[in-house]
Amino acid sequence: MKKGLIMEGGAMRGLFTCGVLDVFLENGITFDGAAGISAGAVLGCNFKSRQIGRPLRYNKKYSRDPRYCSFRSLIKTGDLYGEQFCYHELPEVLDPFDNDTFTNDPTAFYVGASDIETGEAVFHKCFDGRDEDLTWMRASASMPVVSRIVEIGGRKLLDGGIVCPVPYEFMESMGYDRNVIILTQPEGFVKERSKTLPLVRIALYKYPAIVKAMAKRHHVYNDQMKEIKKREAAGEALVIRPAEALGISRTEKDPDELERVYQEGRRVATERLEEIKEFLKTVDVEISER
Numbered sequence: 001m002k003k004g005l006i007m008e009g010g011a012m013r014g015l016f017t018c019g020v021l022d023v024f025l026e027n028g029i030t031f032d033g034a035a036g037i038s039a040g041a042v043l044g045c046n047f048k049s050r051q052i053g054r055p056l057r058y059n060k061k062y063s064r065d066p067r068y069c070s071f072r073s074l075i076k077t078g079d080l081y082g083e084q085f086c087y088h089e090l091p092e093v094l095d096p097f098d099n100d101t102f103t104n105d106p107t108a109f110y111v112g113a114s115d116i117e118t119g120e121a122v123f124h125k126c127f128d129g130r131d132e133d134l135t136w137m138r139a140s141a142s143m144p145v146v147s148r149i150v151e152i153g154g155r156k157l158l159d160g161g162i163v164c165p166v167p168y169e170f171m172e173s174m175g176y177d178r179n180v181i182i183l184t185q186p187e188g189f190v191k192e193r194s195k196t197l198p199l200v201r202i203a204l205y206k207y208p209a210i211v212k213a214m215a216k217r218h219h220v221y222n223d224q225m226k227e228i229k230k231r232e233a234a235g236e237a238l239v240i241r242p243a244e245a246l247g248i249s250r251t252e253k254d255p256d257e258l259e260r261v262y263q264e265g266r267r268v269a270t271e272r273l274e275e276i277k278e279f280l281k282t283v284d285v286e287i288s289e290r
Contacts, residue, residue, distance in 0.1 A: 003280055004176030005031040005047070005107075006168050009038025009141070009161045011250035013184035015258050018055045019265020020182055020240055021047045027273060029280065033108035033176055035123070035167040037160040040182070041111040041140040045129060048109045049102040056262045058095040060255040069251055080146035080251070087134050102129040110174075112160035112167050113139040116149060119209030121164035122157070144214065145199045156207075163213050165221045168228060168237070180276065181228060183241040189225070191218040238279045240268060 007017050017040060023029075025047065036044035043055045062068045067085035074080045091097035102109075109126045113136060126133040132152070139150035139157035150157045164170065171179055193215075194200070200214045213220075231237040248261050269276070 001178045002032045002176045003030070004171040004174075004179040005034035005044075006166060006171055006179055006181045007034070007036040007040030007044040008166045008181075008183045008185075009036075009040045009159075010184035011039050011143075012059070012248050012252040012258065013246050013250075013261065014039030014043040015056060015059065015248075015261040016184050016242055016246060016265035016268075017182045018043050018046070019262040019267075020269040021265075022052045023266050023269035023273065024276075025050060025052050027277075029276065031107055031180070033110065033171065033174065035110040035112060035171050036140070037112045037164060037167055038141045038143075039184075041160070042137045045102065045109065045126070045137065046097075048105045048107050048126075049098040049129065050105065051098055051101075054095060054097075056258060058090060059258050062090065062094070063253040063255065063258065069253075074146055078148040080143070081141070083138060083148075087138050091129075091134070097129055099129045103127065110167070110170070111136045111140045112164050112170065113142075113150075113157040114160055114163040114210060114213065116156050116158050116204065116207040116210035119163065119213040121160065121167070121170070122155065123167070123170055144210075145196055145203050158210065162210065162217055163220070165217075166224050166228065168224070168231070177236070178280065179231075179237045180279070181232075181237050181239045183228075183239060184246065186242050186244050189245070191221040193218050238276060240272065240276075242268065 046054050066072045067082050069081050073082040077083065110123050111126060112121055112123045115122050124136040135150060135152050139152065140160040142150050142158050144158050168179060168181060194217060197214060201211055204211055228239060232239045242264055246261050248257055252258060
């Protein structure tokens with residue numbers, strides 16, 4: 001059996017995930033592999049680099065910096081979240097990402113994005129957290145309409161959450177059969193049709209496959225939640241989610257709100273810590289008995 005960690009996106013709801021992951025790091029909880037979508041990728045990568053508190057720290061410090069996220073950035077660069085600042089200046093200079101630890105940590109780390117020409121989910125295994133990996137992470141988190149299309153390896157990519165909100169099927173296909181799934185919406189949440197769909201149809205009219213995927217995104221998400229619930233009930237997956245809606249904006253800039261959501265993730269993970277250890281211990285026991 002292989003232990004997998006699966007992380008949903010959700011923009012600044014991802015600070016909930018960060019709180020959970022930091023509790024994991026502090027308690028020596030490890031996985032054979034991990035997969036993140038959108039915020040689950042760009043924030044979750046700090047789990048593999050073992051940088052406790054880093055995503056909360058830089059988000060609180062720079063959330064109000066127009067170079068980080070602003071309509072000014074959108075107008076000037078085509079990206080609401082500035083590429084140069086978010087994916088270069090911040091991780092390389094202002095709050096360095098630990099590429100060496102990321103490279104040497106044994107956890108396989110996968111990032112998912114949406115191919116806008118085929119309307120399919122595609123995944124990339126990250127190696128060092130540098131140029132190619134960063135481009136895939138940026139693609140995974142590039143929301144339609146407010147982000148430029150990211151081109152890499154002959155593909156045109158956008159937000160992974162359009163096609164694959166929670167990559168549990170991908171992880172299962174890779175042999176991960178003991179999975180911890182971190183969601184950023186509470187149990188019972190039902191996604192509705194996107195209000196941005198008319199804008200998506202205009203902005204991406206050349207790519208009918210991704211427009212079609214965006215139109216049915218809410219159905220895909222809700223079906224995924226049903227399947228995840230089945231796996232949870234069968235004891236095949238352990239699901240960590242907030243007790244109630246986090247009530248935070250996708251582009252939240254208030255440091256206190258960011259802290260609140262992060263602390264909620266820590267609280268939930270701490271309360272369920274022994275349950276999580278027991279769930280994962282099954283794999284360790286089986287391996288030791290072989």
